[in-house]
Amino acid sequence: xxxxxxxxxxxxxxxxxxxxxxxxxxxxxxxxxxxxxxxxxxxxxxxxxxxxxxxxxxxxxxxxxxxxxxxxxxxxxxxxxxxxxxxxxxxxxxxxxxxxxxxxxxxxxxxxxxxxxxxxxxxxxxxxxxxxxxxxxxxxxxxxxxxxxxxxxxxxxxxxxxxxxxxxxxxxxxxx
Amino acid sequence: xxxxxxxxxxxxxxxxxxxxxxxxxxxxxxxxxxxxxxxxxxxxxxxxxxxxxxxxxxxxxxxxxxxxxxxxxxxxxxxxxxxxxxxxxxxxxxxxxxxxxxxxxxxxxxxxxxxxxxxxxxxxxxxxxxxxxxxxxxxxxxxxx
Ligand code: FES
Numbered sequence: 001x002x003x004x005x006x007x008x009x010x011x012x013x014x015x016x017x018x019x020x021x022x023x024x025x026x027x028x029x030x031x032x033x034x035x036x037x038x039x040x041x042x043x044x045x046x047x048x049x050x051x052x053x054x055x056x057x058x059x060x061x062x063x064x065x066x067x068x069x070x071x072x073x074x075x076x077x078x079x080x081x082x083x084x085x086x087x088x089x090x091x092x093x094x095x096x097x098x099x100x101x102x103x104x105x106x107x108x109x110x111x112x113x114x115x116x117x118x119x120x121x122x123x124x125x126x127x128x129x130x131x132x133x134x135x136x137x138x139x140x141x142x143x144x145x146x147x148x149x150x151x152x153x154x155x156x157x158x159x160x161x162x163x164x165x166x167x168x169x170x171x172x173x174x175x176x
Numbered sequence: 177x178x179x180x181x182x183x184x185x186x187x188x189x190x191x192x193x194x195x196x197x198x199x200x201x202x203x204x205x206x207x208x209x210x211x212x213x214x215x216x217x218x219x220x221x222x223x224x225x226x227x228x229x230x231x232x233x234x235x236x237x238x239x240x241x242x243x244x245x246x247x248x249x250x251x252x253x254x255x256x257x258x259x260x261x262x263x264x265x266x267x268x269x270x271x272x273x274x275x276x277x278x279x280x281x282x283x284x285x286x287x288x289x290x291x292x293x294x295x296x297x298x299x300x301x302x303x304x305x306x307x308x309x310x311x312x313x314x315x316x317x318x319x320x321x
Contacts, residue, residue, distance in 0.1 A: 088207060091207050091208070091209045091216060092207060094209065094216050095207060095216050095218055095236075095238075098216060098238040099236070099238075102238070155211035158211055158212075158213070158214040159209065159211075159214040159216070160214075161214055162213065162214025162215060163214070
């Protein structure tokens with residue numbers, strides 16, 4: 001399934017949130033059961049199935065990581081395999097960040113936790129900016145080299161997400 | 177999801193958590209990650225260069241319970257083994273010992289990759305020390321004698 005096609009949006013990583021919301025609401029309205037009350041049972045089933053599809057597409061595109069994964073699979077890009085041979089320096093950096101986060105948590109140093117989170121958020125922002133370029137504007141398929149880079153960037157996004165999820169847990173615990 | 181007793185045991189009392197000096201010539205370091213979930217694992221071994229027996233093994237894992245248990249188990253297993261024996265270790269043995277469900281297999285793969293890359297790192301260092309040309313980047317040649 002192509003969530004971009006479902007919502008009639010260009011295949012780009014950069015997202016115009018206003019446009020996404022507008023398309024989504026438009027389609028939702030058109031597919032609403034009330035508008036098909038007089039239709040045949042099979043037609044109603046079809047618009048229901050379509051409504052489900054629209055919902056899924058909307059949720060996939062709204063999420064920065066899932067949108068990247070959707071593009072990757074549309075272009076036939078492969079997700080990175082397990083292991084670390086691909087990018088040892090990056091893994092080293094992630095390991096160090098996780099260790100620092102663990103230390104900050106153990107010390108109850110929330111300011112340090114925030115500082116680390118800001119750093120990772122900045123790294124994530126940079127990765128997203130590059131992803132916008134690598135995936136291109138949707139007019140043509142990305143070159144294989146760009147696609148390979150995109151695939152590596154998508155897995156970086158997952159390491160960042162994992163880190164930032166951990167931060168949320170720490171910060172929520174501190175609040176509770 | 178219910179973890180097996182052995183997983184819980186290794187998770188609550190992980191064996192051999194820690195760090196070895198990665199600059200040490202007798203230490204091999206394996207650093208791996210799972211892009212599927214974003215978790216990372218470091219596994220290190222200290223090897224006697226004469227006998228090639230693993231004398232010490234340490235790990236640090238930021239990941240789920242199964243990944244922690246898998247790495248803990250591997251450090252226990254490889255101690256006292258030669259690196260050739262350790263190299264033969266497969267993730268299916270970990271899965272069986274810890275009774276891991278299919279969704280957790282990638283976590284045990286991580287531990288297998290980690291020990292293999294630690295061994296490769298040790299061999300590379302030894303080859304470099306003997307002044308031979310080390311095995312090509314990443315790939316580990318079979319033992320260098
Ligand atoms: S879920 Fe990430 S290593 Fe197990």
